[in-house]
Amino acid sequence: MVVRAEVVVVGAGMFGSAAAKYIGRAGADVLVIGPEASAGGGSAPLSAYSAHRDEARIVRRLGWDRVWGTLDTRSADRLPTIEGESGVGFFTECGALALMGKGVRDRTREMLRLSAAAGVTVEEVSGTTLGTDFPDLGVPLVAGGVDGLLERRNAGYLNPRLMVRAQLELARAAGARLARGHVVDVRHGGGARGPWTLQVATGQGEFEVRAEKVLVAAGSLLNRSGALPAARELDLQAFTEPNLLFEVAGEQLRRLLALPTVVVVDPEDSGNDNLSAYLLPPVRYPDGKWYVRIGPGMQPLVHELRTASEMRAWCAAQTVTREQALFLRNAMRTLIPALEPVSVHAACCVVDKTPTRHPYIGALDEDGTLTVAVGGNGHGARGSDEIGRLAATVVLGQAWDFPLPQEVFAPRAAAPDPASARVRPGYLTPPYGLC
Numbered sequence: 001m002v003v004r005a006e007v008v009v010v011g012a013g014m015f016g017s018a019a020a021k022y023i024g025r026a027g028a029d030v031l032v033i034g035p036e037a038s039a040g041g042g043s044a045p046l047s048a049y050s051a052h053r054d055e056a057r058i059v060r061r062l063g064w065d066r067v068w069g070t071l072d073t074r075s076a077d078r079l080p081t082i083e084g085e086s087g088v089g090f091f092t093e094c095g096a097l098a099l100m101g102k103g104v105r106d107r108t109r110e111m112l113r114l115s116a117a118a119g120v121t122v123e124e125v126s127g128t129t130l131g132t133d134f135p136d137l138g139v140p141l142v143a144g145g146v147d148g149l150l151e152r153r154n155a156g157y158l159n160p161r162l163m164v165r166a167q168l169e170l171a172r173a174a175g176a177r178l179a180r181g182h183v184v185d186v187r188h189g190g191g192a193r194g195p196w197t198l199q200v201a202t203g204q205g206e207f208e209v210r211a212e213k214v215l216v217a218a219g220s221l222l223n224r225s226g227a228l229p230a231a232r233e234l235d236l237q238a239f240t241e242p243n244l245l246f247e248v249a250g251e252q253l254r255r256l257l258a259l260p261t262v263v264v265v266d267p268e269d270s271g272n273d274n275l276s277a278y279l280l281p282p283v284r285y286p287d288g289k290w291y292v293r294i295g296p297g298m299q300p301l302v303h304e305l306r307t308a309s310e311m312r313a314w315c316a317a318q319t320v321t322r323e324q325a326l327f328l329r330n331a332m333r334t335l336i337p338a339l340e341p342v343s344v345h346a347a348c349c350v351v352d353k354t355p356t357r358h359p360y361i362g363a364l365d366e367d368g369t370l371t372v373a374v375g376g377n378g379h380g381a382r383g384s385d386e387i388g389r390l391a392a393t394v395v396l397g398q399a400w401d402f403p404l405p406q407e408v409f410a411p412r413a414a415a416p417d418p419a420s421a422r423v424r425p426g427y428l429t430p431p432y433g434l435c
């Protein structure tokens with residue numbers, strides 16, 4: 001069977017679903033290809049794993065820099081519209097707190113200046129206010145102390161699984177088609193301008209897709225998941241993202257529901273003693289239980305996944321290392337000192353990092369028929385609607401209408417032999433930024 005489309009989007013995740021919506025709304029014939037959100041586990045191919053298969057991603061408008069602040073603010077402003085238009089609720093407004101080490105005061109001031117210019121209300125909160133408003137929250141002993149930056153309104157967390165569902169609903173309403181399957185081969189079908197030919201594997205066999213244009217939005221593992229044409233790997237590293245989920249219930253749950261999301265920014269270059277971490281207040285998971293979730297910064301214990309087998313082993317096992325578990329338990333003890341969990345579970349995901357620290361949104365070939373949107377850098381969920389919109393702009397050859405130049409998002413090709421050449425990327429030194 002051969003399926004034809006003007007534009008094919010590889011990856012029905014956070015970026016791909018948003019992009020498909022905007023491409024469809026522009027009137028193009030678009031086909032999105034990706035596995036069911038529930039895929040993964042056991043011997044599943046790498047393309048089955050996604051960063052949106054979870055229940056909570058932090059939303060805030062305060063950005064680490066102007067690029068992220070603009071992406072996040074534009075997207076966050078549209079979340080109520082996406083919920084309203086799709087009929088799928090996915091946002092919880094619980095507030096977002098950043099505890100910024102005083103060692104990055106200049107950065108903090110600049111972030112506040114940018115957010116004020118964007119009309120975002122960020123409260124500077126003292127330790128006393130934190131103690132009064134959030135009595136269950138402990139403040140980590142970052143050298144020199146921390147500055148508390150709190151967004152009380154329009155901030156909190158989104159459910160990434162449901163947001164993807166909402167975006168796909170809207171894409172479909174705009175005429176997009178969705179095919180469940182894994183792209184296993186992408187190649188230029190001859191001739192200077194395509195068409196592109198893709199092979200798609202499904203539970204029932206394979207089919208072929210012919211398209212004028214391809215947008216690859218295949219997430220953290222795209223260099224190894226079959227989503228890119230041969231020899232088109234990007235300079236993008238995949239890292240383990242270990243989380244611990246602490247089950248809470250009863251009166252403790254009731255109290256902790258008052259917490260905002262929290263991120264700690266420790267600028268000290270102290271290896272695994274660096275205190276950077278993020279925390280989600282209790283969130284209800286599909287098993288009906290409520291969990292407080294904690295994750296690290298980019299300390300050395302967050303190691304790189306270089307080969308397909310390393311990636312598959314990490315994703316399939318869902319087991320964090322002893323070192324990671326120890327770090328996360330200590331971080332939780334600091335942030336919620338009185339926590340008495342009913343149970344504790346590990347959850348393993350993957351984050352991607354680009355050397356620019358920004359997403360790649362741009363064409364990979366000279367004729368502009370192969371585009372990529374990837375590189376959430378561990379916090380791409382909240383900006384995903386704008387990232388998808390910009391990707392659609394590139395795919396459709398429309399005028400660039402973002403306030404920063406397109407070059408900011410220019411994709412970079414991988415070094416010839418990244419697996420053997422790279423030690424730990426030098427750009428991953430503290431401060432790690434805002435998860």
Ligand SMILES: Cc1cc2nc3c(=O)[nH]c(=O)nc-3n(C[C@H](O)[C@H](O)[C@H](O)COP(=O)(O)OP(=O)(O)OC[C@H]3O[C@@H](n4cnc5c(N)ncnc54)[C@H](O)[C@@H]3O)c2cc1C
Pocket residue numbers: 010011012013014015016033034035046047048049050051052056057058059160181182183184217218219220222225226227241243295349350351373374375376377378379380381382383384435
């Ligand atoms: C533990 C964790 C915590 C995070 N916390 C936050 C947070 O608090 N706030 C925030 O904003 N962001 C956060 N993020 C980051 C955010 O989830 C990602 O940046 C975002 O999901 C990236 O979207 P994406 O579309 O690039 O990737 P994904 O959402 O992973 O989508 C990629 C899709 O491509 C599919 N795919 C891959 N290969 C193929 C193929 N060959 N054929 C077909 N389909 C393919 C995958 O199955 C997947 O569905 C977190 C991520 C993790 C892992």
